[in-house]
Amino acid sequence: MSANYIRVKCKNEGVYQYHVSYNPQIDSKFIRCRMINEHKAVIGETKAFDGALLFLPKKLPQENTILVSKRRSDGADITLTIKLIKVVPPEFCTQVYNILLRRVMSILELCQVGRYYYNPHTPSSVPQHKLEVWPGYITAIQEQEGGLMLLLDASHRVLRTETVLDVMQAVVRNNPKGFKDEITKLVLGNIVLTRYNNKTYKIDDLLWDKSPQSTFPASKTGQEISFVDYYKTNYNVTITDVEQPLLLHRPRAKRMPGESEAKQEFICLVPELCYMTGLSDAMRSDFRLMKDIASHTRVTPAQRQMAMKKFLDAVRNNKEANSQFVNWGLELDCNTIDMQGRLLPVENIHFDRYVARDVQNADWGRESSNNRCLVSVELKDWVVLATARDISKASGFIEMMSKVCPKMGIMIHSPKERKLVDDRTETFIRTLREVITPTTQMVVIICPTSRDDRYSAIKKLCCCEQPVASQVINAKTISQPQKMRSVTTKIALQINCKLGGELWAVEIPMKNVMIIGIDVYHDVAKGKRSIAGFVASMNKACTRYYSRCYFQGQNQEIIDGLKICLISALRKYHEVNHCLPDKIVIYRDGVGDGQLRAVADYEVKQLHTCFAHFPNYNPNMALVIVQKRINTRLFLKGRNEMENPPPGSVMDHSITRRDWYDFFLVSQHVRQGTVSPTHYIVVHDGTGLTVDRMQRLTYKMTHLYYNWPGTVRVPAPCQYAHKLAYLVGQSIHKDFSEALSDRLFFL
Known part of the structure; x- marks a missing residue:
C-alpha cells in the first residue's frame, strides 16, 4: 500500500x-x-x-x-x-517547517483561499453554471510514527465567475422591496476573492451608506482619495457602477509600531470587484450542477498521485522554492511512502433465515430486499396523509408496500388514508392531531414539495407532542413508476426500523458488551448551543439501541450531559437484560486534535464516575475518537497504477501518531474518486482487547447502519448519533419523547 x-x-x-x-x-x-x-x-x-x-x-x-x-x-x-x-x-520543529512551507507556496505563486493553496493560473471553467474550479494542494509537515513526513494531497476550490454585484442586482430584480435583507443574508459571512490581487476576505458587514465615490485617507500621503480613483491608480481597474454599496471586512486587530494597544482596522471592498467563493445551498441541491463540478473535483487515486508528483517536480524545478528546503537542511523523497497494510476478513451478513457470505464490495442491497428481516414488526395501525393532488401516488405507494413487504417478512395491514384539502403546514398539523391515537404505530406523510418549515413542524409534533413513528415522503420520490419498487422497498425497511425492527446482523464475538456512539451538532438557530446525540446498544448483536440527546448550554461542558446519558443507558440496559454490561466501548465523533488530551485526561475520569451509581459495578471501558475530516488518503498498488484499497483495509503503523494508539480503516467501497479512510484514536482502553480485535470490532460496527445496505465510514452507533443530533438540532430544537428512545425513529 x-x-x-x-x-x-x-x-x-x-x-x-x-x-x-x-x-x-x-x-x-x-x-x-x-x-x-x-x-x-x-x-x-x-x-x-x-x-x-x-x-x-x-x-x-x-x-x-x-x-x-x-x-x-x-x-x-x-x-x-x-x-x-x-x-x-x-x-x-514542525511549526518552523510549516512556516517554510507557506513561503514555498508563495514562491510557486499559489493563492491561499481558506486554509489551503490554489493555482489561479490553471482554472477549469464550468461556464453553464458560472463557476470555475481552481486546482490546489493541502500540505503539512508532521511528525508521524515513521518519522518526519510531508502530508500532500490534491484539493479543489470552486469559485463563481459572478461578482457580488451580480448577485445583488439579481436580488433587486426579483425582490425590489425587501432586497436589503435578502442581500445581507446571502452575502454576510461569505468568503470573497478579489482577482486584482488574488486575496480572500470574509464579509462582516454591508455599508449601504457608502459607495465607490466615498473617500478615505491614502496610506502613504494621508490625502483623501475615492475608491474609484484608488483602483484606477493602483490596479488600472475601472469601476462602472458608482452607486453600489460597499462591503466591510474586519481583519484581526494588530498592534502597530509605537502603539501599546492593538488597533482595529477596516477594509472596504467594492462588490463589483469581489467574486463569490464556494457554493450556496441552492447550488448544492442542484443535482446537475454538482455532477458537473464532480467531474473536475472527484479524482481517482492515479490522478491524485499525478497531482502530488506535479507539486514535487514544481518545487525541485524552482530554484528559489527548492532553496527554502535546502537552507534548512531538508530533503523531500521523490515518491510517496510504501507500507504493508492488512485486510480484515469479510463479514457474513445474517438475515432471519439466510446468511450472505463473501459479500462483494461490502454491498448487500439485493440480499436485504430479497430476504426476511432479522426481526420484523407487524404494521397493523398506520395512517397515510396526502393532498388531493397526491392521493393517487399515495394509493400506488400503499399497493407497492403490500407487494414488497411480505418478501422481507413484514406483515402489513391496510392503512387509514386521509386526503388533505390543501398543502398548508397548519392543515398537515391539524390532520395529524386528529388521526394519531394511542394505538397508532406509524404515520406516513406525503408532501407535495420539500419545505424545511413543514418538515420541522411535522417532526416536532411526532417526536415531542404526540410521540409516534413518522415517515415524511416527497411526492416526487414516488412519482416514477420504474423506480417505485426500489424506492418503496427502502422506505419499508426504514419503517420497520422505526417500529423497533432489526434488518440484519454480523457476528459479535463478545458477551455482555455495550457499544455507544456520540456525535455533536451545533444548532445555529438557538444561540449556537450544541446538541450531543447519544446512542447505546441494548443487545448482544448490537442491533437494538437506546437513544438520548443532550443540550449543552453556554459555559457548560458537554461531559455533564454525557454522564446523564450514560447513567440512563446503563439503567435501560439493566431493564432489558437484567444485568449491566461487562465492557463498554464508546465511539466519539466531533473531537478535534486540540481536544484529544483533554478528552483522555478529563472526560474518561468523569465517565468512570457514572459507575458509582450502581453498587459494586466497575466495567472495562474504552473510549475511541472517530475522525472523518482528515486529509490522509490510502492507496493500493495495482499492477499498472494506484487503486482504492478494498473495504476492511487497515493501516496502523508508519503514518500513525507517535504518541497515540491509533489506526486508519477503510470501511466503505466507492465507485468514483478516491476512498477516504477514517482515523480512530483509542484515547483510553481498559477492555483488554488486542489491537486486532479492537480493529475488527470497529469494522464490524460499520456494517450495522440500517439506512444503507452496505458499510459506512463510521461505526453504526456514531452514524445513528449523528442522525439523531442533526434531527434535533435542525428540525425540532428540543428534547424528544422518552417513548421513542428505544427505537431508531430518527432514520
Missing part, C-alpha cells in the same frame, strides 16, 4: 532556538523584526523569528551574540543579545 505522505530527511541535527532580548526594551514587534533583519551578515538569510524567539538552521559562533542597531525615531543605540536556548530535534 501507499499513502499521501512523503518522507522528509533532515541533514542537520535540528533547529537552533535562540532568545533575543533588547536593551533598552522595544515593545513593537515590527521594530524588533526590522532590527533583526539589519544583521543578515551575522545570522544569515534563513531564519524564523516571532519577535522574541529566533530559529536558525545553523549554530552561531558564540552562545551569546551581541549586536547593535540604531532606533530610527531618536538615533539611540539598541543592544540585541541573541542567546542560545537549545537545539530542537527535527521531530519537534
Whole structure:
C-alpha cells in the first residue's frame, strides 16, 4: 500500500532556538523584526523569528551574540543579545517547517483561499453554471510514527465567475422591496476573492451608506482619495457602477509600531470587484450542477498521485522554492511512502433465515430486499396523509408496500388514508392531531414539495407532542413508476426500523458488551448551543439501541450531559437484560486534535464516575475518537497504477501518531474518486482487547447502519448519533419523547 505522505530527511541535527532580548526594551514587534533583519551578515538569510524567539538552521559562533542597531525615531543605540536556548530535534520543529512551507507556496505563486493553496493560473471553467474550479494542494509537515513526513494531497476550490454585484442586482430584480435583507443574508459571512490581487476576505458587514465615490485617507500621503480613483491608480481597474454599496471586512486587530494597544482596522471592498467563493445551498441541491463540478473535483487515486508528483517536480524545478528546503537542511523523497497494510476478513451478513457470505464490495442491497428481516414488526395501525393532488401516488405507494413487504417478512395491514384539502403546514398539523391515537404505530406523510418549515413542524409534533413513528415522503420520490419498487422497498425497511425492527446482523464475538456512539451538532438557530446525540446498544448483536440527546448550554461542558446519558443507558440496559454490561466501548465523533488530551485526561475520569451509581459495578471501558475530516488518503498498488484499497483495509503503523494508539480503516467501497479512510484514536482502553480485535470490532460496527445496505465510514452507533443530533438540532430544537428512545425513529 501507499499513502499521501512523503518522507522528509533532515541533514542537520535540528533547529537552533535562540532568545533575543533588547536593551533598552522595544515593545513593537515590527521594530524588533526590522532590527533583526539589519544583521543578515551575522545570522544569515534563513531564519524564523516571532519577535522574541529566533530559529536558525545553523549554530552561531558564540552562545551569546551581541549586536547593535540604531532606533530610527531618536538615533539611540539598541543592544540585541541573541542567546542560545537549545537545539530542537527535527521531530519537534514542525511549526518552523510549516512556516517554510507557506513561503514555498508563495514562491510557486499559489493563492491561499481558506486554509489551503490554489493555482489561479490553471482554472477549469464550468461556464453553464458560472463557476470555475481552481486546482490546489493541502500540505503539512508532521511528525508521524515513521518519522518526519510531508502530508500532500490534491484539493479543489470552486469559485463563481459572478461578482457580488451580480448577485445583488439579481436580488433587486426579483425582490425590489425587501432586497436589503435578502442581500445581507446571502452575502454576510461569505468568503470573497478579489482577482486584482488574488486575496480572500470574509464579509462582516454591508455599508449601504457608502459607495465607490466615498473617500478615505491614502496610506502613504494621508490625502483623501475615492475608491474609484484608488483602483484606477493602483490596479488600472475601472469601476462602472458608482452607486453600489460597499462591503466591510474586519481583519484581526494588530498592534502597530509605537502603539501599546492593538488597533482595529477596516477594509472596504467594492462588490463589483469581489467574486463569490464556494457554493450556496441552492447550488448544492442542484443535482446537475454538482455532477458537473464532480467531474473536475472527484479524482481517482492515479490522478491524485499525478497531482502530488506535479507539486514535487514544481518545487525541485524552482530554484528559489527548492532553496527554502535546502537552507534548512531538508530533503523531500521523490515518491510517496510504501507500507504493508492488512485486510480484515469479510463479514457474513445474517438475515432471519439466510446468511450472505463473501459479500462483494461490502454491498448487500439485493440480499436485504430479497430476504426476511432479522426481526420484523407487524404494521397493523398506520395512517397515510396526502393532498388531493397526491392521493393517487399515495394509493400506488400503499399497493407497492403490500407487494414488497411480505418478501422481507413484514406483515402489513391496510392503512387509514386521509386526503388533505390543501398543502398548508397548519392543515398537515391539524390532520395529524386528529388521526394519531394511542394505538397508532406509524404515520406516513406525503408532501407535495420539500419545505424545511413543514418538515420541522411535522417532526416536532411526532417526536415531542404526540410521540409516534413518522415517515415524511416527497411526492416526487414516488412519482416514477420504474423506480417505485426500489424506492418503496427502502422506505419499508426504514419503517420497520422505526417500529423497533432489526434488518440484519454480523457476528459479535463478545458477551455482555455495550457499544455507544456520540456525535455533536451545533444548532445555529438557538444561540449556537450544541446538541450531543447519544446512542447505546441494548443487545448482544448490537442491533437494538437506546437513544438520548443532550443540550449543552453556554459555559457548560458537554461531559455533564454525557454522564446523564450514560447513567440512563446503563439503567435501560439493566431493564432489558437484567444485568449491566461487562465492557463498554464508546465511539466519539466531533473531537478535534486540540481536544484529544483533554478528552483522555478529563472526560474518561468523569465517565468512570457514572459507575458509582450502581453498587459494586466497575466495567472495562474504552473510549475511541472517530475522525472523518482528515486529509490522509490510502492507496493500493495495482499492477499498472494506484487503486482504492478494498473495504476492511487497515493501516496502523508508519503514518500513525507517535504518541497515540491509533489506526486508519477503510470501511466503505466507492465507485468514483478516491476512498477516504477514517482515523480512530483509542484515547483510553481498559477492555483488554488486542489491537486486532479492537480493529475488527470497529469494522464490524460499520456494517450495522440500517439506512444503507452496505458499510459506512463510521461505526453504526456514531452514524445513528449523528442522525439523531442533526434531527434535533435542525428540525425540532428540543428534547424528544422518552417513548421513542428505544427505537431508531430518527432514520
